[in-house]
Amino acid sequence: MKRHFRLTRSTDFKRVRSNGKSYAHPLVVLYVTPSDQPGTRVGVTATRTVGNAVRRNRAKRLLRAAMADLLPETVPGRDLLLVARTPLPLAGLSQTREALASLLRRAGLISPLP
RNA sequence: CAGGCUGGCCGGACGGUCGCGGUCCCGCGCUUCGGCGCGAGGUCGAGGAAAGUCCGCACUCCACAGAGCACGGCGCCGGGGAGACCCGGGGCGGGGAAACCUGCCGGAUCGGGCCACAGAAACAGACUGCCCGCAAGGGCGAGGGUGAAAAGGCGGUGUAAGAGACCACCGGCGUCCGCAGCAAUGCGGACGGCCAGGCAACCCCCGCCGGGAGCAAGGCCACGCAGGGACGAGACGCUGCUCGCGUCGUCAUCAGUCCCGGGUAGGCCGCCCAGAGAGAUGACCGCCCAGGCACGCGGGCCGGGAUGACACCUUCGGGCGUAAACCGGAAUCCAACUGCUGGACAGAAUGCGGCUUACAGGCCAGCCUGAGGU
């Protein structure tokens, strides 16, 4: 997932968080808002409650890796925000991918059956 | 063998597969010619603390980076260091049985302040008390259940009663001298008077040091807006104050500075042989390396043990030598093979030095104390 398709600005994060719809899972929270861009843009965050810098980096790395797998099947034209929750650094990549896929399915962004 | 102390070091290795970030190069596609995307390859890619931001320094701005006051910091001695609340050495004080550890460690006769409760009294001769005297008055500082702390302790001389008033010894303080040491200081001697407690991590005094802010410093480019007010021959800045210095200006509604309001919320440099963007190092498999647990072949240890072999050395006496084989023993120690398990704390954001804190497990070197077995 290239940086060009990622949310980087603080205002972008605030916009998605305040205007978007949210979908929760014990490991991740997903925010979705329509975008004026043709592709899908994704932002990833982990707050201090997740843990120290090593745990936060791991949480965001897992989310980026899982999203990279699911991105080709995702309906474009949305801005997504992925928020890590505390137990996420303890999970594996497959668990993270499952959690994220269920959230995207509930949001109607990928087809119900993989 | 157990317990402890000190210093230094490491903090997983190798291979495979799939991934992440920077950069270089190649190919293809798109392009508003600035670049962008996809794919393949080469190369580079976190730590001993990268952390906390506790000290410093470089660097940048405050027009130069100036003086004094205020304020803040530091404080035994002599070295190292760019420098420091740094390092190592020495002295003194404190702790420990020892190895060793540890201390913001100047001044209490400049002055102010505080010392709860208890106690007669907390730095002071008031009270109680002792003595002389009929009394008035005078002398005295011994005793006074306290307390963290009460005008050195003990013995004697002395006296009306007493007292460091005087004497010997001990303890502390100061001055001088000698010796050792660069010095802090230590040891010894003489003299002095017991001049009067503690707290300066309370103010203060003495000495030394410090201008302020911090890479979100600061600079360049782009985008964008709406003015209003104060001052007024001075205004403003460095700064909390004074000086000093500097910028703009001085008879006009201009300039300047400040305040309020309004606008911008983008890019580049600063910024790096890792490097920046919300910020890159991981996952799986195999195998190994430490380590832990179980199992204990065997070894070490202690006692007994002679026909004291063979080899070696020899000054030819002997030495190696109870050394070995062999038998027995036990609190403990090491440990082959095999199986299971298994690697912490934690991620650079301008750079560097120091300190502090977190950390599974291990290695190396040196030192102290002690018990037990036979």
Add this chain to the structure above:
RNA sequence: GGCGACGUGGCCAAGCGGCAAGGCAAGGGUCUGCAAAACCCUCAUCAUGGGUUCAAAUCCCAUCGUCGCCU
């Protein structure tokens, strides 16, 4: 990244060198037929560790945590 402030019962807090006030909450008791109200009682590692002092919540140092500000 940098700068600064604050940690006192469950909560809000005073105290700034000498036994840690007060209010709310909670628990127990008195009162009541039962409750409410009222009254009485109980409840503190003063964030942690070390130091200065006779004595530390208070002064000093270090650590931990929370909060705020600066583009």
